[in-house]
Amino acid sequence: MLYNEPSPLETRVLSRRFGMAHSESIETYLATEGYQAFLKASKMTPDEIISEMKASNLRGRGGAGFPAGMKWSFVPRTSPKPKYIVVNADEGEPGTCKDRVLMENDPHQLIEGVLIAGLAVDAHAGWIYIRGEYRYLIDIMDRAIAEAHERGWLGKNIQGTGFDFDLYTHTGAGSYECGEESALLESLEGKRGVPRIRPPFPAVAGAFQCPTVLNNVETFCAAPAILLNGGAAFAALGIPKAGGTKLTCLTGHINKPGVYELRLGFPVKQMIEEVGGGMRNGKKLKAFIPGGSSCPVLTAAECEGATMDYDSMAQRKSMLGSGGVVIMDEDTCMVKACLRLMKFYAHESCGWCIPCREGTAWLTKIMTRFHSGGGSPQDIGLLGDIAKNMLGRTFCPLGDAAALPMISIVEKFRGEFEDHLNGKPCPYEHSNRMVTA
């Protein structure tokens, strides 16, 4: 099912089957070059596969943007241990809903991507770790896996290539932190979802302490196109150092919210105005989160000249993240938006380490008091201070993910905090709000 009309400005590579009749079925998939990339890869050496991946400049789509080909090359293929593939389909980042449409509309593309990774690192088994709330997607993936088995695209000696591969779905246990790769692996192993100390990284000691390729759904979904048309072709769709397209989730105060596949380097302005059909009700843009709630917020002014890619966002001290764009208009109460974010992080902090566990809870308490009119001028400084004391000192990036938006909102929208002082009612309370804290 599709949730929005496609836009003519899209470059549809991963989403090219979206909207076709029965796009999720193996028949549709096979009729549209499905599994051909796997067959091609099965005749290549692992090094050749990995060098195509490297040439594609594909960077991980889960948020951190680590080059995928490089990650695959870290797996010690000669290790006597079994190697595994793990798909991160935990999709918990607020604002992000792309893995869902990829699995819902084209599950076989993901399976084929996993098979290619299996060939590249000599793995013969894998799991798709799907967030528990995506119950229906687990059914879709299970059905696709069963179809693939029936047609001989999974299991023993796939299509006579001599390559064996088994793939399983695994239900997430309802925690954002379980999307963090090492916490995901713990959870996959049946343990409490708290992150692991690294090194060793999953490529060396991942699932059950065996070498593991762990990538985001979208990252794997790009592999068939890369193998089929060559890494260079994929790279050319994007900009130098960041190849290909990115599924971008436009959310918030915009006329046409939805998931759109855009070339990397797509201008932010054009994305809002043309792809997203402009701001809702003709309002002005106030704040922009480029890639999921963990990225620092940009002001409208900072969006000038910005493009949707890693470098442009890094220059603006934010991140491309997972592609979950959140657009907030002039009527948004940034204090309330910030409170909503802090509530999320306090609720999702796994509690493993002190600064994140206590910091997110503390920030939430201050923000709650502050937003309801109980704030004092010192609180504003304290909020920024607490967040800075968390930053860079937590065990995993979740602590930073909470601290960064807090810091950026206090810095960039300090005036709005001051407006809430002295028991003044929230000046935006009357307005059409996207946030319900």
Add this chain to the structure above:
Amino acid sequence: MADTVKLTIDGHEVHAPAGMLVIDAAKLAGIEIPAFCYYEGLTLQAACRMCLVEVEKMPKLMTACTLPVAEGLVVRTETPQVAAARKYMLEFLLTNHPLDCPVCDKGGECELQDMAFRYGAGESRYNETKVHTPEKQYSPVVFFDAPRCILCYRCVRICNEGMGVNALGVVERGAVSEIAPNHGDHLECDECGACIDICPVGALTSGIYRYQTRPWEMTHVGTICTHCSDGCKTTLGTRNDRILRGNNRDRSGINGEFLCIKGRYGFDFYDHPDRLQAPLMRVNGKLEEVSWAQALAAVAEKFKQTIGAGTFGIVGSNHTTNEENYYLQKFARSVLGTNNIDHHRTGDVVTLVDALSGKSGALATVADLCERKAFLVLGADLALEHPLLSYQIRANYRHHQAHVYVVTPKAVREDKYAAATMRGRDYESLRDKLKAQPELVILFDDSYQGGELRKLVDFGESLGIPVRYVCLVDYANSRGAIDMGLTPELLPGYQPSGQSGLHLDEMLAAELSVLWVVGANPLENAARKSGFLVVQDLFLTETALQADIVLPAACAYEKNGTVTSGTGEVQRLKRAIETMGAKPDLEIIGFIAREMGAAAALGPWTPDAVFEEIRKNVRGYDVAMPALSTGGAAQTMPVNGRVAVPGPAGLVRSDRNGLFASGTLGRYSKVLNSVLESRLSR
């Protein structure tokens, strides 16, 4: 030797073995990096973030507890950035902390207090409400006060990794994460209290000690646990001649910080209401309180009358000190003129010593358990019967991947990590696997005695690798009783006694003129046959109830002396409290001798004087004094040369106490009887 790398910490050049963590390397240079979650011997957590340090060329602060040393690493532990990190980490920790130090058991020895004092901010910026949850009781021993918990996960790890029990876990997440039993709302575990002692704050508290005192009001006395033969050092905290707690937080003994429930809490028998306070004498068929003078005179009179005219039998103890045992057998042999002396034997040490004659270093020490590469466990359920040995072998497995082979009648905790495990007695089928090991320690219980034990030693000696043995025995001084000659056939140091006297079962069956029982309960299920019965004990046991005279004895925590662990370490008992009424057995025996006019022949009855004599006369006990007198353990080495007179078969019987029983003493321990598991295990 491992490679050494050179690094710089706060300007000091440090040479550290490769693989060492920066937090430990800093200690080499005398630099302390604060830590809560890092704990030597347990897995790394990197959770508390107290150990953050600056490392040159690294963009972020690094946790010194997970960072291995590397050549040329430049580490700074006292920069403004590091100081700020520590200060604010403590601020985070204290946000939800109740700060109820004035009533907290841990106040005064709390790591959080110490850290806040050294690194914390003077004032709090936290103005919000704190998360409060009521205190919970997880067992009679373990209480949990969640708001005080700093989530360092030490308790979870010591239970899972150290004890192999895995009774504690974490529930919920984020700021409401809580330590909780993995077994619903209560613990089903060893009840050892290791989690409580390892807790840096007052979150886990003990049902025995809580709200009793402030730590600085106590006197701390390091002595040896009086229960099993493993010989753990326990430091008793006392106040006004009451024992308030036991622990070994200074890790000074052979046990490090390990203690089982008996060593940590099982001291409580000492003030049981049934404790004997005055001598008893049978008057008109009834036991009545008399003065010490009356009782001693009556015993001396009876003994004097019987010498030359009647027969004596003496039953010694598994709990009394080496000095007491030595003095008792000397008394029996030289004053009473009899070899009718024995005790309840719980392991066939005598046959082992004989079977190994001519070999040196064949008896395993407690250090061997931590260091040797392979183990064969026969018969015993170590985790229940020898908790320390089980702990050490488990630690050896965790740290050095020791190969452990288990041949026992039923499932045991060691099965979980054993290289091979089987039910029954067919250890011979492991021959090939054992031969492939570089060395082996064999531990066996009382089901291997006499001929079976000789067969086992033959098997061990046929493997062609160095093999050491541990003959498992039950009680705190079971080994010392044999070493000190509390047997009819052997004198101290395994010297043949010449003409063997009656052994235990024979003495109980015979119609002796006088039976003298010192610290034992041999007539628990039998009627006395002797004409006269003198009993020294803490309680009116089944045996004492049948006595003519009962002399109240001090317990191990009320006297000085030495005991020898099952693995041969001689260690010192130090008096922790004074007694009312009861006297140490050594004194009682000395007074009887004096009353009989035999004192001069026996020599002084102070523990130090008797131990000097033991050092001179008992083979293997010529140990170095400095370690011993400062509370350490000295290894005894008894084996060498044949023991001509092996003991009769069938005398050796272990009580198989398990974790929650301890012979007669255990019956008087409230804590041992209160825990759920002691009922479950019966």
